[in-house]
């Protein structure tokens with residue numbers, strides 16, 4: 337019996353798990369190649385204030401895999417985190433973002449804009465993280481206040497006291513800190529109380545049903561009020577309709593990001609345009 341079970345388990349492993357292991361190995365090998373051959377791309381999604389004026393952008397990674405097209409981050413970032421490849425990938429993102437801010441600083445239309453990048457837990461907790469930030473600021477001579485790091489709850493869950501120390505060090509450098517995907521975790525409120533975030537990003541899942549679902553609208557309204565009471569800037573992500581935008585503005589939300597205004601696009605395609613101008 338036990339032997340039969342074991343054999344069944346093994347057979348299961350052969351058929352299902354093997355495919356999984358192979359596809360993971362393929363993605364891992366592909367990611368190594370992507371780093372070496374410059375197949376990674378940082379896309380930009382514009383962000384706006386309540387009047388539709390451009391305030392900055394979020395950098396979002398894409399992987400252009402030869403023969404397979406553009407692979408979205410959800411399909412490779414988790415594996416990159418497990419394997420540690422997120423460290424060189426994250427450094428590439430930081431470097432690319434700073435390079436972009438350097439270019440922006442030379443043009444009056446873009447020099448006041450803000451750029452935020454996503455930082456994963458493993459990347460944030462690597463021993464050299466603060467040094468990497470210092471080196472990037474130094475290399476590109478950018479103003480640190482133009483750069484923000486978006487962290488998710490998984491960063492905090494890793495090690496609260498180290499997170500706090502690191503965040504204070506980031507803040508001392510003058511770099512901004514945003515709590516991404518707010519509302520999807522479990523203990524976000526205590527993080528907000530203890531950690532030096534300056535911005536809170538309301539998760540897209542609340543925004544996408546705030547019109548149809550009164551409780552989502554209520555949560556958003558309360559989140560904005562709480563964020564403001566704590567001195568935070570509140571930004572809504574995933575804004576897709578005029579109706580959502582109107583209600584969010586009504587609730588006092590400070591900044592907006594979503595397909596209504598702009599989709600993420602490559603650096604070459606990205607243009608520093610206000611939303612109102614584009615509508616006219």
Ligand code: C2E
Nearest residue numbers: 396397408409410413429454455456574575576594595600
């Ligand atoms: P995120 O940081 O919460 O980014 C927002 C995601 O929502 C992006 O997906 C964006 O394309 C999408 N989005 C923006 N506006 C709308 C909208 O109006 N409607 C809908 N349906 N979606 C919208 P994306 O680019 O696929 O990125 C997914 C996640 O991958 C990001 O979520 C972030 O957690 C992670 N990620 C992206 N780039 C990086 C990176 O450079 N490093 C790390 N560590 N993670 C990254």
Ligand code: MG
Nearest residue numbers: 394454486516
């Ligand atoms: Mg983000």
Ligand code: MG
Nearest residue numbers: 516517537573
């Ligand atoms: Mg988010």
Ligand code: MG
Nearest residue numbers: 488516517539
């Ligand atoms: Mg997300």
